[in-house]
Amino acid sequence: MNTDSVISVQKLQKRYADMEAVKGIDFEVQAGEVFGLLGPNGAGKTSTVEILEGLRPRSGGEARVLGFDPERQKQQLKDRIGVCLQATNLPAKIRVQEALDLFASFYTRSLSSEKLLHRLQLWDKRSAYYDTLSGGQKQRLALALALVNDPQVLFFDEPTTGLDPQIRLEIHSLIEEMRAENRTVVLTTHYIEEAERLCDRVAIIDEGKIVAMGTPRELQQKSRTQSHIQITCSEPVNQPLPPWPNAVDVALDESRRQLTAYSSRPAQTLFEIMRWMDQQNMQLEDVHLKKPTLEDVFVELTGKRLRD
């Protein structure tokens, strides 16, 4: 176990009756890191974070968060972490500021509710009843409640699910602010772009196991899936195609104007194709380069799509 780790998980297991949701996973999260757990519904992400938050007992293995055992030192742990749950609610007739003041009273330390309201753009809504807030405002309040005790570690369980793109971007900015403040964030999501944009490291979970872990870039580079180059020429290509280095599966479509090539070294292959086209006096109309995404990596590793 690394002594600098804020979160340390070893051979963690969780069983529900005869179903094994988490099958002996290991990972560590360092201070100030944004760590993503990526996987489809039912992969074991929520079970894992709920064990770390002290909400569920584990069936086996070891876990430590800020040096606390989440099962045996629940209260001390909960006092130091912030949690934004996937499905939660507040009483309909509680006002925004009242909710913040109430939750602040549960912790040994707390931030000023005024500051949080300004930060989460809820100041104008401070006197509004909870049931009059929009989905995005409710989620911002959930984030404010997660921050009310000035936590060192934050758990966000699918924080943007079901929200419109504008709110999603606001929440992304907030998580980036958390990282800038050197807080540790554990984020579960099934949005690829969220993980790619926000996470320093990602663990891909499937059927209770971690199938890959690393920075989004490392995972993409490790992928056997190759970059995909698509070139549209202004006129049909009638010349035979030469063997370009590193390019595989080179093909022309029926119109013979669109050329597709897969390559493990896309920059070099693109350069070779451009040079050949120039030699042939061919005009370029359009070019697309698509690198493998985390979704491609996931599909390659599990044979499933993330939203399955």
Added chain:
Amino acid sequence: MKPYLALMKIDLKLALRLRMVIIFNYLFPLMFFFIYLAFMRVRQEPHRIYQVLAMVITMGVLGNGLFGAGMRAIQERETNILRRYKVTPITPAPLMVASMVTSWLIFMPYIIFVFVVSHYKYAMPWPSHLLEILVFISVGMVAFRGIGMVIASVANSMQEGQILVQICYVPMIFFSGATVPADVFPATMQFISNFIPATYLVRGIQNMLWQNQGLYAQRGLVGILLLAGILGATVAIKLFRWEKDEKIRTSAKLWVVAVLLPFLIFGIVKYQQQRKTTGQSNPGASKAEIKQVIRESSRS
């Protein structure tokens, strides 16, 4: 202490913002109070005011405890409100204590109001031990909120909660003497009423109102009601569930019986005492006496 006070403050604010709380804590009980006053012809027969007070106070305490504590806790669990509290460092105790204190604060003005109306409008003399009566009613509230909280802990859904609450509420209302005076019950019903928790509340209120007895004279009843309240709160904390997905085993529903156990034991003791005193079980009212009461009721 901070979470207790904060929860009490917010519970009180929320309660006063909800129309349902006002309707069920003030409007309906007052409606019953005035209906009973008219039905029992209290203007013509002023002594009946005591019976009316015992009835409406018991009904209020039962409603407050079983529906107020029980159903509200289930609703908060079902709507994922308790789940939000679960991620904080608080335990179930402040939630339960705050709910109990708030309900007491909301319910007491109603009790005081019915006493004031009874005194000024129906010429009821102030009871000699009014403060002690209020203490006894408060003890009753603790007991029935304890039972309500246990029901909330063992019910897996609102529907199940409704059924369990009704199973407890209906017999308590009918067998305790809260709606029909227990003296007119036949022997079997009187025997059953010994095991009904609400009977102890009704008896205590009646003793203190009619016979001007003090709280000390009710120490047995206070003890059993307090014991039920403490048992209820302890079991409710032990079985407390924050999330609707955390289902409870069917066998755990037997904890409701455990909370009712003091009443069962006390009922047996009471029955034995009656047998010793009378040489037989209480014969209860005769058919003729019951017919007489029914005739009187229909006349009024």
